[in-house]
Amino acid sequence: MVSPEAAEIRATPPIPEAIPDFAPDGKLRRNVLDLDDFSAAEILSVLDGTAAMGEVLRRDIKKVPTLRGRVVVTLFYEPSTRTRISFEEAGKVLSADVINMSTSGSSVEKGESLLNTGLTLQAMGVDVIVIRHPHSGAPYLLARHLPRVCVINAGDGLHAHPTQALLDLYTIREKVGRLQNVKVVIVGDVLHSRVARSALWGLTQAGARVTLCGPTTLLPLDLLNCGDERDEGHPFAQVEVNTDLDRAIEDADVVMALRLQSERQSGGFLPSLREYIRRWQVTESRLERAKPGALVMHPGPMNEGVEISTGIAHGGHSVIEEQVTNGVAVRMALLYRLCAQPSAEKLETAG
């Protein structure tokens, strides 16, 4: 059933001159799998589109007919509240039909493979699959084998969470006014964070200065290739690593706290939770070392009192609620983008 020559992620067709805007890099975007294949231009273009979607969300009647007749399936193999509801709301505001599928109560419980589930959905004429999966790379498998469906990664294993990263970028740009040279400190369990990994691609691509902070055991030092062999051309070459939050936070425009999963302590990554809280919790006194008016962000769900103090989480620096609101608008912009671009068949006849 699966074409053997589909070894590469589905190649996207070249663009005829008439519609270059959809593909600043010369290729149409069929899938949103991670931000590592987004250029700065494409990221900024998505953020521009997000602003207009935000206007729709502020109306009395939050509904536009744009995606009438399109079907979006959210296929979640992991629990989630905000990401799933956010995609569902985004689809519904644009008038798409959104179908939520979870593993319990579906054929997945009978042992159906991811690929077969995907092929079934494709056969039903689904336009977009939004997938969250505990295994890194699962969305790539769908993208590779489903030529008639757009795939959006809503979080895969420890690998990527591109829509969260885009909403973070949008929130920063809206609040700080730019992304270029903004100092962003990402603090916490970077090693196990797909949010941090995608944010790293997006932020560096957009010209922000990123500092990673946390216990050495929870920092992906290999990813940053911190030895002497650091490749100067790599987007991560300028990323700084500092295990001392009091130093790392100096002059920060944005502090992004990551969720500390409780099992990290039992897993031997932390000597004790109390030590983690003492050294890496984002607190009022620490934030005083950042720039005045610095933003505090968190991808949620929060462990208040662990990676972030309650006062900070709900204080004046926090933009955590804005992040959630912007998440809906970013996902609307992406759904619109994927569905509104000319289809491959249309391009062939036009080209």
Add this chain to the structure above:
Amino acid sequence: MAERQIMNEQDIQRALARVSHEILERNRGIADLVLVGIHTRGVILSRRLEQNILRFEGNRTPLAELDISLYRDDLQGRLGPVVKPTRFPVDIQGKKVVLVDDVLFTGRTVRAALDALNDLGRPRQVQLAILLDRGHRELPIRADYVGKNIPTSRDEQVKVRLVEADGRDEVALVRRED
């Protein structure tokens, strides 16, 4: 591609001046008037009409911007990937709305704009002002104020260039040579 100029800077200026007068004449002033520009060049034209009206009447007219991408009936048609912001600084409930666009062709943009307006409130009246009517309507839509009527063939393209977006003012007819 053979290009022929059909309006120069002065032609555009005169047409807009006349349209501004017609709007004032028909509505007997600017009471309850809202100018709504359709992105991108309609927004520019609406600003120019507003400037004209300010000059003639000495009063400002509220300006709004509308992006109709979300209301098109051809999703995979000629849309861009970025929807521009719709901005309505005033409530259009009970107002006389003048939609402003550069070219009136099939009428589908105007239909989409009417749908969009409908979601934003219930204007007392909607009028349509355009710089150029090129014919070939596919819907029962007509303009109230027309800068210039130009008979065209379907495979010709009309290019409206305005200083604010394109560096100069002109309208040109482009014929595709196959």
